[in-house]
Amino acid sequence: VNETTRAGRSGSISSPPHQVVDYSQKVDVNPPKGTRDFPPEEMRLRNWLFQNFKEVSQLFGFEEVDYPVLESEALYIRKAGEEIRDQLYCFEDRGNRRVALRPELTPSLARLVIQKGKSVALPIKWFAVGQCWRYERMTRGRRREHYQWNMDIIGVPDVTGEAELISSIVTFFKRIGITPKDVGFKISSRKVLQEVLSFYSVPESLFAKACIIIDKMGKIPMEEIKKELELVELSKDAIEDLLQVLTIKSLTELEEKLGGTGEAVSELKQLFSLAEKFGYSEWIQFDASVVRGLAYYTGIVFEGFDREGKLRAICGGGRYDRLLSTFGGDDLPACGFGFGDAVIIELLKERGLLPELPLEIENIVCSLDPNLQGAAAMVATVLRGKGQRVDLVLENKPLKWVFKRATRINARRLILVGSAEWEKGMVGVKILSTGEQYEVNVDELQ
Numbered sequence: 494v495n496e497t498t499r500a501g502r503s504g505s506i507s508s509p510p511h512q513v514v515d516y517s518q519k520v521d522v523n524p525p526k527g528t529r530d531f532p533p534e535e536m537r538l539r540n541w542l543f544q545n546f547k548e549v550s551q552l553f554g555f556e557e558v559d560y561p562v563l564e565s566e567a568l569y570i571r572k573a574g575e576e577i578r579d580q581l582y583c584f585e586d587r588g589n590r591r592v593a594l595r596p597e598l599t600p601s602l603a604r605l606v607i608q609k610g611k612s613v614a615l616p617i618k619w620f621a622v623g624q625c626w627r628y629e630r631m632t633r634g635r636r637r638e639h640y641q642w643n644m645d646i647i648g649v650p651d652v653t654g655e656a657e658l659i660s661s662i663v664t665f666f667k668r669i670g671i672t673p674k675d676v677g678f679k680i681s682s683r684k685v686l687q688e689v690l691s692f693y694s695v696p697e698s699l700f701a702k703a704c705i706i707i708d709k710m711g712k713i714p715m716e717e718i719k720k721e722l723e724l725v726e727l728s729k730d731a732i733e734d735l736l737q738v739l740t741i742k743s744l745t746e747l748e749e750k751l752g753g754t755g756e757a758v759s760e761l762k763q764l765f766s767l768a769e770k771f772g773y774s775e776w777i778q779f780d781a782s783v784v785r786g787l788a789y790y791t792g793i794v795f796e797g798f799d800r801e802g803k804l805r806a807i808c809g810g811g812r813y814d815r816l817l818s819t820f821g822g823d824d825l826p827a828c829g830f831g832f833g834d835a836v837i838i839e840l841l842k843e844r845g846l847l848p849e850l851p852l853e854i855e856n857i858v859c860s861l862d863p864n865l866q867g868a869a870a871m872v873a874t875v876l877r878g879k880g881q882r883v884d885l886v887l888e889n890k891p892l893k894w895v896f897k898r899a900t901r902i903n904a905r906r907l908i909l910v911g912s913a914e915w916e917k918g919m920v921g922v923k924i925l926s927t928g929e930q931y932e933v934n935v936d937e938l939q
């Protein structure tokens with residue numbers, strides 16, 4: 494297709510990859526701004542973290558799912574002024590479609606649930622660990638990608654759903670050595686805001702925008718918060734009352750403020766009662782200031798925080814009973830959370846809880862004679878067939894080199910294939926920690 498043809502179509506011309514490489518310029522070997530490589534040591538830590546995400550999800554009976562990292566931009570075009578929209582990593586593809594690198598996983602989940610329709614039995618309990626993206630001007634030097642663990646329950650209207658999700662995160666924290674002295678969960682409900690705003694006859698249509706503005710509390714000056722709330726036509730009385738309610742830190746005080754008949758108080762009471770039964774009461778506290786920064790939350794919201802107050806939120810989630818209908822589907826009750834891979838690692842570093850994950854390859858196999866390379870390959874294959882990890886020396890190397898490599902890969906055993914032993918169907922074995930060495934029949938190698 495030549496430029497003319499391409500220009501003939503409506504919309505912008507998406508540029509083809511640069512055809513000519515100028516080899517006089519050294520390629521930048523760093524990853525793109527805001528992104529990370531995962532060399533072996535970092536990859537072992539990432540795999541350890543993700544394995545814990547997955548094992549906890551499976552412990553709770555959740556099924557793993559995944560979605561494309563590239564989605565239609567339309568999934569994320571919400572009009573509530575969210576940061577996630579301002580930072581959308583979006584572009585027009587070569588078919589002139591508006592697409593985006595997913596900034597979160599929940600819209601993809603909603604899309605798949607609608608696509609599956611009645612073919613999927615309720616309740617749906619799905620989990621995913623996926624890379625999410627944002628395009629933020631690098632002035633703030635923040636990352637542009639992270640991996641998020643998500644667990645979602647679709648089809649359960651009661652707060653038993655949220656209680657189960659919080660239990661799964663507590664289970665995860667316990668597995669990696671985090672205690673309620675290290676982190677807690679601030680829990681509230683958007684129905685608190687809803688009941689205050691409805692008292693001032695604020696239309697439902699302004700609810701999400703008000704939540705997004707309030708979520709900026711503590712991040713921008715209070716005067717700015719008030720100005721933005723006035724811009725969405727909240728009266729000064731409504732704003733004052735709202736900001737006062739957001740300082741409430743006890744359910745008793747909340748009940749005094751809102752009365753005991755509304756859903757906000759009754760759902761929160763039920764959630765705290767369930768927390769007792771799950772055994773994680775010491776991990777949670779009511780905090781009316783928690784609203785979270787996603788427009789689609791409709792009820793309980795929660796976030797995991799570091800009690801020393803040094804780090805950003807560790808995780809966050811809540812109920813989103815209206816999301817499916819925003820995509821044209823029939824609404825289903827839904828709740829879920831997102832848990833990023835970065836803050837938790839910072840927390841583990843802070844608390845000295847990073848796990849030791851050394852490279853461990855039990856066996857290093859090498860031939861002592863270039864003509865025995867094939868024999869060494871046979872020995873390696875026998876061991877691998879028995880589930881043993883083997884580093885096979887692939888070139889004719891001096892023993893000094895082999896011992897150095899054995900140390901680097903933390904090998905337990907050096908298997909030496911020498912001509913004299915091989916003629917007897919034997920190989921030499923050296924236990925590297927003790928220096929003990931012996932000969933053994935290849936078939937008896939364990």
Ligand SMILES: Nc1ccc(Br)nc1
Pocket residue numbers: 577596597625626627636637638639
């Ligand atoms: N939503 C989002 C995506 C990527 C990063 Br890094 N942070 C937040």
